[in-house]
Amino acid sequence: VTEQRALFIIFGGTGDLAKRKLYPALFNLYRKGFLKENFAVIGTARRPWTDEHFQEVVRDAIHAEGALLKDTSRFASHFYYQSHNVNDTEHYTTLRNLAEKLDQKYEIGGNRMFYLAMSPRFFGTIAKHLKSQKIVTAAGYNRVIIEKPFGRDFASAEELNEAIGRYFPEKDVFRIDHYLGKEMVQNILAVRFGNNLFRALWNNRYIDNIQITLSESLGVEERAGYYETAGALRDMVQNHILQIVSLLTMNMPASYSETDIRREKIYALKSLRKYTPEEVEKNFVRAQYKAANGQRGYREEEKIADDSSTETFVAGKLFVDNENFSGVPIYIRTGKRLSQKTSRIDIAFKAMPTNIFAPQRLGQNVLTINIEPEGKIFMQINVKKIGQGFTLKNSHLDFFPTSNGESTFPEAYEKLFADALAGDATNFTHWEEVAHSWKFVDTIRDTWDKQNDVLEEYPCGSMGPQASDKLLERDGCKWFYQG
Numbered sequence: 001v002t003e004q005r006a007l008f009i010i011f012g013g014t015g016d017l018a019k020r021k022l023y024p025a026l027f028n029l030y031r032k033g034f035l036k037e038n039f040a041v042i043g044t045a046r047r048p049w050t051d052e053h054f055q056e057v058v059r060d061a062i063h064a065e066g067a068l069l070k071d072t073s074r075f076a077s078h079f080y081y082q083s084h085n086v087n088d089t090e091h092y093t094t095l096r097n098l099a100e101k102l103d104q105k106y107e108i109g110g111n112r113m114f115y116l117a118m119s120p121r122f123f124g125t126i127a128k129h130l131k132s133q134k135i136v137t138a139a140g141y142n143r144v145i146i147e148k149p150f151g152r153d154f155a156s157a158e159e160l161n162e163a164i165g166r167y168f169p170e171k172d173v174f175r176i177d178h179y180l181g182k183e184m185v186q187n188i189l190a191v192r193f194g195n196n197l198f199r200a201l202w203n204n205r206y207i208d209n210i211q212i213t214l215s216e217s218l219g220v221e222e223r224a225g226y227y228e229t230a231g232a233l234r235d236m237v238q239n240h241i242l243q244i245v246s247l248l249t250m251n252m253p254a255s256y257s258e259t260d261i262r263r264e265k266i267y268a269l270k271s272l273r274k275y276t277p278e279e280v281e282k283n284f285v286r287a288q289y290k291a292a293n294g295q296r297g298y299r300e301e302e303k304i305a306d307d308s309s310t311e312t313f314v315a316g317k318l319f320v321d322n323e324n325f326s327g328v329p330i331y332i333r334t335g336k337r338l339s340q341k342t343s344r345i346d347i348a349f350k351a352m353p354t355n356i357f358a359p360q361r362l363g364q365n366v367l368t369i370n371i372e373p374e375g376k377i378f379m380q381i382n383v384k385k386i387g388q389g390f391t392l393k394n395s396h397l398d399f400f401p402t403s404n405g406e407s408t409f410p411e412a413y414e415k416l417f418a419d420a421l422a423g424d425a426t427n428f429t430h431w432e433e434v435a436h437s438w439k440f441v442d443t444i445r446d447t448w449d450k451q452n453d454v455l456e457e458y459p460c461g462s463m464g465p466q467a468s469d470k471l472l473e474r475d476g477c478k479w480f481y482q483g
C-alpha cells in the first residue's frame with residue numbers, strides 16, 4: 001500500500017452518489033492506508049452547509065460501528081464544505097483560496113482530484129472555471145473523474161468531450177464505469193489471458209455463443225427524471241454491457257497495461273457490427289414493465305408520463321466482427337423489475353464434433369462468470385457417474401474467489417479511487433471506447449425513435465418479455481439464466 005497525497009474536490013458533495021458511494025470508498029482507502037494524514041476533501045454544492053454539518057453527513061454515510069468509530073471522526077476531520085454554484089465565477093475564487101489553504105495545511109503538494117458527481121450539463125463550465133480561476137495547480141497532478149452518463153448519443157458525447165478536453169488532456173480524464181471496478185469483471189482478463197486453456201478456446205472455433213445478463217429487481221426509484229429521458233439502452237448498454245463485451249472479445253494485449261489494454265478494447269468496440277434498421281428490428285427487443293406481483297407498472301411510477309415509451313428492458317443479439325469472434329452471437333439483456341438482481345456472463349462452448357457416448361446426450365460446456373450477487377466462476381462439464389456401467393452426468397467446477405480465506409470484495413468505487421490516485425486509467429473508459437459504443441447504440445436508438453409500435457410489455461418479477469426468449473429460440477438457443 002502506497003500512501004497517496006491528494007486534495008479531493010467533489011462537485012455534488014451533498015448528492016446521493018457522494019453519500020452512498022464516494023465517502024464510504026474514501027473511508028476504506030483511509031482504513032487501508034492509501035490515505036493517511038496528507039489528504040483533504042472539499043465538498044461543494046449549492047446548499048449552505050457548515051463544515052461541522054458536512055462532517056456529520058460524512059460520518060453517517062460511512063455506517064461504521066465499534067472500534068472503527070474513532071477512525072471515522074479522524075477521517076471526517078479532513079472534510080470541508082464550500083457552498084458553491086458552479087455557474088458563478090466568484091465562487092471559484094473562494095474555492096481556490098480554500099484549496100490552497102488545505103494544500104498547505106495537509107502538505108499535499110498540489111495533487112488535485114476533481115470529482116464531478118453532478119449533472120453532466122455542468123461539466124463544461126466546471127472544467128473551464130477550474131482552469132481560468134487557476135484551481136488546477138502546476139505543482140502536482142490535476143485529474144478529473146467523471147460520472148455517467150457521458151452524453152446521450154455520439155454527438156452530445158463528443159460535445160461534452162470537447163468541452164472537457166479544452167482544459168484537461170485525455171490522460172487526466174477518468175471516465176467512471178463502475179462495472180470496471182468490480183472484481184469479477186476484472187477477472188475476465190485474468191481468466192482469458194492467465195490460462196492457456198481458456199486462451200486457446202476463446203474464439204469462434206470453440207465458442208458457440210455468449211450471454212450477458214445485467215438484471216435489476218428494483219424499479220426506477222428516485223432517478224425517474226433522468227431515466228425517463230435515458231431508458232435502458234442508454235443507461236446500461238452503451239456503457240456497462242458494451243464494456244463487458246469489449247473485455248470478452250478483445251484480442252490479447254501486448255502487456256497488462258493501460259495503453260495496451262485500452263488499444264485492444266477500442267479495437268473490439270470498433271469491430272461491433274453496425275446494423276441496418278431492418279437488422280435492428282430483427283435483433284433488438286425493447287420493453288417496459290407492467291404492474292404484476294403487487295408492484296406497479298412503469299407508467300404508474302411517480303414522475304413518469306402516463307404514455308411513456310421509455311424502455312426499461314433491452315435484449316439484443318450483437319456481433320464483434322474481429323478475427324476471433326466474427327460469427328459468435330453475443331446475446332445481451334438488461335432491465336428493471338426483473339425477478340432477480342444479478343449480473344452474469346455465460347459462455348457456451350460448441351458441442352463435441354462427435355459423441356461416442358450416443359445415445360446418451362452430452363451436456364453443453366458453459367463457463368459462467370457470476371459478477372453479482374455471489375461473485376463466482378463455474379464451469380459445466382460432463383463426468384462419469386460413479387458406479388457400474390458408463391453413464392455420464394453434467395457437473396460443475398466452482399471457484400469462489402472469496403472462499404480461499406481472502407477477504408470480501410472491495411467496492412468498485414474504492415478500487416477505482418485507488419487506481420485514479422495512482423494515475424492508472426486501465427479501468428476507466430477511454431474517449432474512443434465511449435465514441436464507438438455510442439455510434440453502435442445510436443443506430444438502435446434511431447431505428448426505435450422512428451417506430452412507435454414495438455415496445456413490448458413484461459410483468460414485474462419476470463425475466464422480460466417473450467420476445468427476448470424468442471430472440472434466442474430462433475437460433476436454437478435459450479437463456480441459461482432463467483431468473
Ligand code: NAD
Nearest residue numbers: 012013014015016017045046084085086117118119147148
Ligand atoms: P443528486 O441529484 O443526488 O446530486 C446532485 C448534486 O449536484 C447535489 O449535491 C446538488 O446540490 C448539486 N448541484 C446541482 N446543481 C448545482 C449547481 N448549479 N451548483 C452547484 N451544485 C449543484 O445526484 P446523484 O445521484 O448524486 O448523481 C450525480 C451524478 O452521478 C449524476 O450525473 C448521475 O447521473 C451520476 N450517477 C449517479 C448514480 C447514483 O447512484 N446516484 C450512479 C451513477 C451515476
